[in-house]
Amino acid sequence: MxxxxxxRERLVPHTIDGETKLVPEPYDVQVPAPPKDWDHIVLTGALAVVAAGLAIVIVWSTSSxxxxxxxxxxxxxxxxxxxxGFSLGWIVCMALEWLARYDPVRIQRPRKAGHVFLAADMAAVCVHGWVVDSLKVGIIGAVLSGGAKALWTLVLDHQAxxxxxxxxxWVNIKRGEIGGRLALGASMRQLNRAESRAAAAEAALRTTPEPSPVAPDDEEVAPDDAPQLPSTGPMTMTDAVRTALSCNITEPDAVLRYVRKVADANAKEESVxxxxxxxRRTA
Known part of the structure; x- marks a missing residue:
């Protein structure tokens, strides 16, 4: 055998000055070697040949x-x-065939599309040979493209x-469920983005300020008992604050509302x- x-590594005790620690120690072990997987080797070689053929075909077709x-x-x-584009078209279809190799229904569309792109590629190569008075060379180049496609189809059928x-x-149902979840996630992201844009548009179009909430202290004061401020104007911010103090209005929020009413609608809270x-200090 x-x-x-x-x-491999193992932990072994190692003592220095009476203190023992477990330290890793490498060691070698002989394990049975698995036999060569000739099936995998042959398949890898076949894929390498197909890839090399595709590279040659792409260069030839592109040049012609x-x-x-x-x-x-x-x-x-x-x-x-x-x-x-003539060669890449049917090569991309071959990649889609590989992805759909376990689904005989989904594989039909890329396979048919690949045949169409391949026919266009072969026809263009033949036309080039005819134009340069070497139709036989053009036919040989077209056969190379068809042969590469045929080899790929054989390898794909072996793997599928x-x-x-x-x-x-069961696979179709499971694929549909997962596809539905992906579609729902994408749709929700689109809806969230649309909702954000709509909210931003509404905020930009809103020209009137929202009514300020009534403070709890103001609700407790009866309308008849609350001091009445004169609403005449216009006046400066300092005059408005002095007038509010003369009417025994000392709450900063109430003073700010009065200043904005009779003096400056855009008065800043810090300035007031x-x-x-x-x-108050000079009073």
Whole structure:
């Protein structure tokens, strides 16, 4: 039986000056080595061959179609960039096929779309060969693209394990539930953003200030017993504060409301409070 060496660690007691501590100590142990997984090795090699073939096909198709497009008034960089779309289209569809390999229904659309993109790619390569008077070379280049697609389809069919009918239905139901949760989360985020924008718009359009709440002390004072302030004006803030004090109104909130009523509607609370303290000291 084949074995391999594996490095591990263990805690061992170590004493210095009568004090013992557990310290890690590395050691080697021989463990059985698993046999080589030839199936995985062969599959990896097949995928490497397919990837190399795809790279060659992309370069060939891009070179051929790019040269064909440069025969117009299009600049060479733009022509070659557009030429990559012919190959990348069916290669992206191959990636979608891989993601949907366990669902025979969902895999049909990317597979059909891939065939369409592949046909367009092969036709463009053939047209380039015909334009440069080398139709045989164009046909060979088109066959390379078709061969790469065929190899990928074979590898994909080997990897796609078919599911029985009940398991497939269970997977579809579970996918629908999770998809519904994702859609609900995205919809709630959109609604929250819309609600925030609506609240911001309403706040911007609000031109009248909200009525200030009535203080509890003001509610306890009967209307007949409350001192009446003169509402004549206009007057300065200092005169308004002095008038309020002369009417025995000393509460800062009440003084502030009177100042804003007869003197300055935008009077600041700090300014009114400072004037009130100054007049109290000089009184």
């Amino acid at each position: 084949r074995t391999r060496t594996e490095r 179609i790019g040269d064909l497009l440069t025969r117009t008034d299009v600049a060479a960089p733009i022509a070659y960039a557009a030429a990559t 394990a078919p599911l029985d009918h009940r398991t497939q239905q 409070a400072r004037t009130l303290r100054s007049l």
